[in-house]
Amino acid sequence: MGGCCSRTVGFSKTKERKVVILGLDGSGKTSILYWYKEGTKVQTMPTDRFNYEEIGFGNIVFLMWDVCATKTIRRLWHHYYTGADGIIFVIDSTDRQRIACETMECDDCVKEVLSLVVSNQESRQVPILFYATKQDKENCLSTAEIAKSLEIDKLCEGRQWYMQPCSSATGDGIQAGLDWLTTELQEKPA
Template identity: 30%
Template sequence: MSLLDWCREALGPLGPRQKEAKILFLGLDNSGKTTLLRMLKDERLVQHQPTQFPTSEELRVGKIKLRAFDFSGRQIARRAWRNYYTKVDAVVYLVDACDKERFEESKRELDALLSDEALAKVPFLVLGNKMDIPHAASEDELRCDLGLTGLTTGKGKVNLTDQTVRPLEVFACSVVRKMGYGEGFEWMSQYIK
């Protein structure tokens, strides 16, 4: 079942008014942000040039209209991420699970995002991409190396009675194999208001 089919089935009718959400796709360069966005939009795997400038795509997932923003992950471009934090409903943070040498750099960027007051109540979906490659870090390794052990809120439907708790979870995925990210988006969709 494709992600679009799942959302149509899982979300069901939401009444005459469509939900709208603004989602940011963030992460270091070469983590798979643009590939994932194109997969969600067209369900096709296409070779991409590195993202140079912020781009946005409108996606319809079930009854939710998503405005997804894709950003370059190059160090100089990361400074512009902050310009898009206004009225954001969720952040999808991608990590190249094979590039273990850059985990510390990825952790610094993620820590900065998680500590930014403008994103204090925004759900974070962390996707460890490229799990189809044999030496990729596992979900538990990513959670540990990114400093998220004990901070994630759990998979499945989490009742967040404490309003100070931010939905945050790590999912292993392979965008090229079309696996894992659907579960992540399913988890994230319960927090889009």
């Protein structure tokens, strides 16, 4: 296992942490997962159901579940939250239409999908790392614009969250996000 995020793990002090990677289709969930695993950009295909990888980082082994975002599978996401220690929610910062959705009736709206995730009982106390992907593209929204549009302060009130700008094409920002999540999950008892 090579890559920037794979490291030798001391088995006596290793903690396993289940992390679920969610977001709408095409946001970059799978690309981020394989940046963690390989340390470089990997050609990916749309996820059919889920991808699972174990990623060693520091004294934590992340059990990463990258879950498909089709409407059918989204109804099953709550099963993946069970026992999750952290959530990574990936947002395509160039997809202005689905971010700025004005009504909650749109079932392909980032805000609606995020509302379902954060309101679920199984995920209430779980920290959320938001990746604002495609920051290397022209006309992308900043993390501040995304947070304001999605009302993340209000949606995530009472829980730890962090929004990291990144690019799955270059890898910029991906490590910084994992560093934040690692710090959050270090404190949790094994």
